[in-house]
Amino acid sequence: MKYFRLVWTGLWRKKVRTIFTLLSIIVAFVLFGMLQGIDTAFKQMVDQGRLNVLTVMNPAGLPLPLAYLPQIEAVHGVTGATYRSLFIGDYQSLNNIVIVLPVGANYLALNSNLFSVPPGELAAFLRTRTGALITPALALRLHWKAGDHVPIHALNAMKKDGSPDWTFDIVGTFDMPGYPSRDESLLLMNYPYYDTARATDAGTVQMYQVDIADAAQAAAISNAIDNLFANSPNRTRTETEKASAQGQLAQIGDLDFFVEAIVGAAFATLLLLTGSTLMQSYRERIHEFAVMKTLGFTDAGVAALVLSESGVLGVGAAALGLLAAHLLLPAVGRLAAGQIPGLHLPWIVFAIGIGIAVLLALASALPAAWRVRQLSIIDALAVR
Amino acid sequence: MTALVYLHNVVKRYVRGRQTMEVLHQLDLEVPAGQFLALMGPSGSGKTTLLNLISGLDRPTSGEVTVAGERIDQLSSSRLAKWRARHVGFVFQFYNLMPMLSAERNIELPLLLTSLPGAQRKRNVAAALELVGLATHAKHKPAELSGGQQQRVAIARALIADPTLLVCDEPTGDLDRASASDILDLLQRLNREQGKTIVMVTHDQKAADYASRILHVDKGQLVAASMQSAV
Incomplete structure (x- = not known):
């Protein structure tokens, strides 16, 4: 917990960039939550068929x-x-x-x-x-x-x-x-x-x-x-x-395929976007990471901070996106005039969403974390 | 006085592309505990490399580096990091503060690596700020402080974990004369009143005069030495 302030501060180093990244993750997870919610509702209809x-x-x-x-x-x-x-x-x-x-x-x-x-x-x-x-x-x-x-x-x-x-x-x-x-x-x-x-x-x-x-x-x-x-x-x-x-x-088509294709494309884009954002953030802070290592932070410790930043951003934004999907799905159900009964975000979808967010956060931060881990203090401090 | 820093037959080579440069040549050095040592020399003489070896930021190509009773040239990367956290305080020419953190949060950084509870960390930070005369600037970010004040924050950060050794690389190189004198006074006071062992790299003879011992490094070797009685 004592490191959270460091993680939080690092996250908001460039506010506008963080907000845009946050929004893109939120949108991706709203999409994921909504599509999965609709897919689940349809499957439930089939399951309950006698x-x-x-x-x-x-x-x-x-x-x-x-x-x-x-x-x-x-x-x-x-x-x-x-x-x-x-x-x-x-x-x-x-x-x-x-x-x-x-x-x-x-x-x-x-x-x-x-x-x-x-x-x-x-x-x-x-x-x-x-x-x-x-x-x-x-x-x-x-x-x-x-x-x-x-x-x-x-x-x-x-x-x-x-x-x-x-x-x-x-x-x-x-x-x-x-x-x-x-x-x-x-x-x-x-x-x-x-x-x-x-x-x-x-x-x-x-x-x-x-x-x-x-x-x-x-x-x-x-x-x-x-x-x-x-x-x-x-x-x-x-x-x-x-x-x-x-x-x-x-009649709607292969819903599973559509859901997986759309969500897959959204997440792949997200992975590239957040990965490049984190790399950019890493390059801007090479000197700071070197100073932290100088002060006694271990290679793994500094890399863990980078992964934590990504985790907090990814999981936080995903939770917000899934929450938004949870709030929006009943409205979609009303717009569908009851043709899709039981539209809601199941807890399992929420849990899977958070799991995906953790994996995406780790995968997108891994290159930056690896570079931080390998960072030579002497070389990094020499660059100003 | 017993030797806090002991270097024997230390060689340091750097490989840059196809070229290998030997920066330090079979260097021997002993720094007793409680000494304020100034390392002087022209650019490229190897004084910063020597400082990096003493402080555990770098490893020798060969030879022995023992500091505070530990063969630091033999420590793994993570053990060396922990050793630095415990034994070395760093003061750099360009302060190297975290721009997003306030003065107090910068100073607190090394304490995050200890098991001290939050309240105790806060008390220690307040004491360190008091020591460097910046008690009223705790919430200021580095950009809101002058160069001299930033260096004071850096010194407070270097001292906060009560290290065995304080290493300073051109600590006054980026400061005006008045601020430089303040910083050097502070370092000298820490040496004399608190017995801190200090190794300082400097180009500046006036800065070196604050030390109790001056060593000259040239072409990777210690070439001259002088002991100061007092400044």
């Missing part, structure tokens, strides 16, 4: 007729089927985005292992046409409570009367323990209210959810469902929930 639950969607992304439901339920091996749609709206301003899920009457019952709803509130939801269940996060964010009558301004769902404003009666909350979506601004509404009031696509759903008894039969059942509608104008693509999540991820 193998005994199938999703049935239109391969073209169009809605599917609600009339498919009894045919799907009749497929051998299917134990239950439900459906939902989705629209996005806001409450009072675009800062308060709400994701509205119109769900079938048995949606919550079929997902009882996913959703936790107090029985009284579930009953109220089912008997109230305009009833809505919301996540505790949404209730907290917008100060909503049961009994409130709230309007949602839809961004992609007009009503028959030409208004985009949907009104709901909050009847309670639902939770999704262990799922990142629990932190999103989700609102469940009754499908009949949505379907009868909307201006277009009446009688259709965005997707079906199908429960099957045996996950090993997932492929056969998926084929059976898709074959049912193979010659229909609204063909289906059925796959497990996990495969569906993977497919959505694949």
Whole structure:
């Protein structure tokens, strides 16, 4: 600790240069934290995808007729089927985005292992046409409570009367323990209210959810469902929930590759930048290092001071960058309108980031530290 | 007086490209403890090289260098650094202070290598500043001090760890006459009142006159000696 002042003073010898180096490291680690956070959120979505639950969607992304439901339920091996749609709206301003899920009457019952709803509130939801269940996060964010009558301004769902404003009666909350979506601004509404009031696509759903008894039969059942509608104008693509999540991820591209390429390029640039900055700083201070050695600082001790300077700068800036990413990720999640639930900076990413910062700091300072270690006192003192 | 510094048959050669230059030729020297020795000589005579060998900044090509009872020519680099920290205080012509550190932080530097706690280091630094007459300039950075004041800070830094030997390389070479006299008075007082052994390299006869012994170095050899009774 007694050497910290020396390290700190050395670091701020050229303030502007240090600030620019600091900023470049911060930016690199903000990028790292954000990309890793997004990557982690996507992977979490895939990980949480169930193998005994199938999703049935239109391969073209169009809605599917609600009339498919009894045919799907009749497929051998299917134990239950439900459906939902989705629209996005806001409450009072675009800062308060709400994701509205119109769900079938048995949606919550079929997902009882996913959703936790107090029985009284579930009953109220089912008997109230305009009833809505919301996540505790949404209730907290917008100060909503049961009994409130709230309007949602839809961004992609007009009503028959030409208004985009949907009104709901909050009847309670639902939770999704262990799922990142629990932190999103989700609102469940009754499908009949949505379907009868909307201006277009009446009688259709965005997707079906199908429960099957045996996950090993997932492929056969998926084929059976898709074959049912193979010659229909609204063909289906059925796959497990996990495969569906993977497919959505694949549409974005090889996210891992993009993340690694961008972060790798940023860190390689950073290594060169800080390495050359530290070498420049070393050259400016050759005389001072020689004096320190003269006073009795060992070769290794002076080299350790150089490495410490780099470490303090690198790790400090990385921590600031990761902290900024931690603060920015939820905002990005809101901008993505809940399409990437659970956007946050996991502690493991923070720890890996700090580890990378330590390695980068050491690697970039190594040439300067080595030269300081090898520095001849006599030669260095002779130069003025 | 016992010899604090003992050099026997010391040869120092430098290799510069293809050329080998012998700077010191089979030199013998003894400096008793408590002596104030001035080394004089023309530029390139080898006096600074001799000082560097005595202070453990450099090693002889051959021969023996024993200072404070230690064969320093045989010490490893890290042991030699520790030995310097314990036994030698340095005063240079151009002060060699750390420009970013205040006077007190400059003086404290050698104490960072000791196990003294922070409070004790602070007390010692205050005492050293008092000794060199700069108690009111503790927070000043080198650029805010005059040449004479900077040299006083350098002397305080050299003394702070209570070294066995004080080596001074042209300590007044960059100072005006008045400041130079102040510094030399201070060195002489340290020698006489505190018994510090001082080896000083100088071009200046007036500076050398403050020493109790003067040696002349020429072409790598000690060529003349004189003992001063008092100045």
